[in-house]
Amino acid sequence: MRRPAPATVAVCLGILVLVDILRIWLPGIITIFGQAASTPAELMGAFALLWFLLPMATPALVRRTGPRPIASIAVVVLAAARLALTSTPGGQLQLYLASVGLLAGLVWLAATAATTVRPGPGLVLGLALGAAMHTALDTYDLVWRGDRLAWLVSAVLAVLLVAAQLAVPAPETAADTRTGSGVGNSRTWLLAGPTLLLTGMVALSPALAGSAVSYQFADNTRIAQPAYLADLPQGTLVGLAVALFVLTALARPDRGARWMAPLALIVGVGVFTAGSPRLWGYAMGLAALGAGLCLALTATTAPPVEAAVGIASMPPPALRGGAVDPAGTVDSAGTVDSAGTRRSFAALAGMLVFVVAAIAYYAAYDLGYPNWWVPLVVAGLVAVVALRDTTAVTGSWWSMFSAQPHERLTARLLAGLTLLAAVVVPGHLREPALDHAPGPVRLVAYNIRMGFGLDGRFDLPGLVDVIARQRPDVVVLSEVDRGWLLNGGHDTLELLARRLDLPYRFAPAADPVWGDAVLTRLPIRHSQTLPLPRVGAPTGAQALAVTLDLDGREVVVVSTHLQPPPDDGPVVQARAVARFATGYAAGRPLVVAGDMNTEPGEPAFAEFTNAGLVDALAAARPLPTSPANAPRQQIDHVFVSPDMVPSDASTTRSTASDHLPVAVTLTVG
Template identity: 35%
Template sequence: MNRLGAASAVHLAAGTWLLIDLWRAWTPTLITIFGQAATTPPELIGAFAFGCVLVPVLLVAVARRLGREGTFAAAALVVALAGRVVLQLTDGGHLHLVVASVAGIAAMTWLSLALPRHRDAAVTGVVAGLAVAVTTHAALGTWGAVWRDDVWAWLLLAAQLVACLATMRTPAEGRGVGRRFALTVMPGLFLAGVIVANAGRASATLGEAGLAAVAFGATLAVAATLVPVTRVSAAAAALVLTGAVAASALVTDADGLLPAWTVVAFVVGMPALAHLWRAADHGDRGTSMTLALGGLVWVALLFAYYAGYDLGYRADWLLVGVALVIGIAAATTPPAPATTAPPRTLAAIGVTALAVGVVAAAAPALTIRPFDASEPRDDEVRVAAYNLRMGYGMDGVFRPKAVAAILVSADVGLISEIDRGWFLNGGQDQLAILERLTGRTAWWGAAADPVWGDAVLVDASRARVERRALPSHGAVTGAQAIAVRPQGPWESTWFVSTHLQPVGSDEGVTAQSADLAAWLRELGGPMVLGGDFNLQEDSAAYDNVIDVGLVDAAPGGADTSPADAPVKRIDYLFSTPDLVASDVEVPGLRASDHLPVVATFTRR
């Protein structure tokens, strides 16, 4: 790649990094500001999203008609950059939704117009941008830069601005990309965001080692765009990509958790995808319009996958299907003339991949600093039950510090509705972020899928842990219960976190509460039970819990939902009679759509 090609690759990489950051800011607003997950009809949220990604199609059509693709691309990039700066300054709400939508539209318009103009660097530029986006996100401990107000967020934003603006005037060198690359770039970016370049999911799989793996794999993928493509190498890449996606999307252990060995998906998945993109980039019939229409495919895949959690189906096989289609499309493309980068370039990329892997694993300890916590007392334990709504408050802002402040004020956190890597929610491992902020250990219970569920957060590195998947009884979202006996003065007491899922209405958890009660009887012994039960105090479901022999910490207590104007009490703390509850509080915090319930328990 000559100097012009390198400048083009840097330009495309910077813009792709910007686009991914904007997606991380935009997709959560669809279910926290425009609508409400599990409440607003998915088809309405989907219609809004489709409307947004249709705009780049119209803008590209106008640019092509006027013959001003370069001007439109530059203007779109400036709008996207301005929006990114504004997002760093906004404080949520509808302004965030509007700015994120406009900036995302602009960034997708830019990508559609820019790739054909820099055709020789198109694949390498997109893959390099993915590598930078993944590495920086991992280094931030998966706490998205757009949701932070610290020096790290501003340094990364400054680097993004400089990289985009400094290369904006790079001369165009082409008029089109390979048609199959143009058709698969957006589905590939979807697949990368959900699975193979998802730092949140990698963190949920193997912690810091997972972050190292995903950063290493994404960076090594740049080299996969600079080596010759043959029919054999393309077919092998197709098999590797499909296998990597299947391993991470479909394989779980007996408790529904991601096995540690599936971390290999993040090491090999992105290089395989990158090599397939290179194979698909043959000819120049892929136009800016083809790329813009790919945005519609991207949003269709996004909703086809995530709507299943509200509509009652699991779409994991969709991911495997997308990988298969990309693999077949690329592997059956006639091979382009063989070119390869100099060995020293490939070696340099390999060394860089190792270095960024180390940085991705080590940096979160520096970029997320823990709160100071008071020493626990042996004669009492303070417990907080909190439904976190994936970490997003009533204003649609991700506020882990506010959540951590509540949790660190207690000794034990019984937390639910935790997201550990949904691309729809920004690809953040919320549980790992809270572990770092509180300096405590989290014990995870998967519910809806391996990266969405409940946890117990406690200051103990060793514990006895029991998990139980609860039958759905027709509920569209999975439910579970996790019980932890932490090593220390309270090691004889179970701390149990759960989130019951209603069927058809707010009071549809009677059968599931009976299943929970039966399991609690099996556990036996002193216990504190907390979570979002989706039940009322005068219901049969409430009686099922009480009949286990548990005592409500605050009968007739304060309403907890929704957080901005509570009208119902559905979040509870219960305990066995040998524990006495006192100092029960329901802090008025809007870092979720629920309010937390906090109480102190002492032994009789």
């Protein structure tokens, strides 16, 4: 009787938990170790690389002592670290717990690779289930929620992971080690890290899907807004991408797939890097199809049915009685031979590609070099590895969708995943009816640091509380992240907008998923954005102008986040924003707000007052806003035209970000 192989289940759950750990560890590099950008990018990169280099000693240790005890100990540490992170208060403890969990996960991966020659099914299902769970949770992961449900699900996952690992048979008797090529399947293990990067950044990212939809329904290609016309496109996009990924990765490949795989992957990643978010839905589908096909091509030497779904079957007669795997996995003493060691090194090398590429891509926003080539290089690497030695591929391209028993099982799984992603995910905001009473407008300006508080935790409740406490009509946000894998793959804007019940306009700065936003309960009549000159600052900047209807009168709100060049103030950008704002307003009441990175009396601050604008916070000065735990810098500002009367300016103490919000009431004179 056929049954799912324990090794497949263990790999699936291990990958699922390891990805979950990475969604905690990666942001910690920036928010905790990086200390709000005060740590050099080179040092942060070295720290990150260190944790991926430490496990490189694992293959030698596994070869000497055997893989089973190492994998078992490592998986217990991995599960325990993941559980502990659910209750950690953040800070250094969170960073080092996540680092220990990451190290344990990489050691487990290396030990598992030494004896698992058919990792494809477990790897694919682990990545697919992780994407489906991330989508179902609306990108707000369990570890940040910390409620009873988070504890329950995390505990169940931890217990299942440990149980699955302990249920894996000893290497010398495991059915999973009796077929397939140890050398050939080193390629599958090598692709684990690059595939994790490409699926997390592009192919299976629900945050990217949500951003794509919000751009799709916008009038301006540089401005995103809630998708009023569709409730479920984000989940649908992810569901379709998951379906393509799993179906192609687990199906039997053929000669047609040999060239279809790299072409689809590279084109999909190329569409993503081209910078047009309206095409990202196509990018996700192509990248998912290509990544799945590439993984399938690396497993062509295994029997098609068993290799496709990780089925344990009776070993060939020549191998019964505990004989050694002819492909080379373990010897008669149960220790790993050269083929197992190669697979172990391949798995770690793939994860090293993951971290190096992630560092290279996101460090560009600090160091100022172009980064579009990084995902393309990784996609090219995946394509080269997949195309190497695929002489066993036969047949025509449509044969990979033939009605084999394992494909019917896969179809049921795909239907469930697609339904979960498309139905569970909440819909996007719809335009609400005007509920602003005639009179003054309460405005809040807040740099939210991608949603992460000073303790390094993704503090969605803290952000919602500090903003909602002001009962704002207009919210101006800086440092809004809508999908960076480095920050955990959250769509912070959608999460906040839904909880505040405020539609938004979003404008990209660093890239299409990182920038500034205006949220408001007032009707939005028009919006426009202006990219600002970089003047030596690596992170891009922009000015987003939104025309609002206030009691039948048009009012303009401009959101910006100035980026000062090294050792200088943001004078050039301030001048550009002042000119743009006053020109766009054309005599209408005007508000310019955001993180200006300049203090009262400095040249950049004077650019706004010289343009005829008034400091709306003047009556409450000094009003320091940064850093949030000991504010001493006045760098978050609100400027208004002379026909607007400010009152009740204030800040609210909170550590939900590294800045404090500023709030002010505005009355049109």
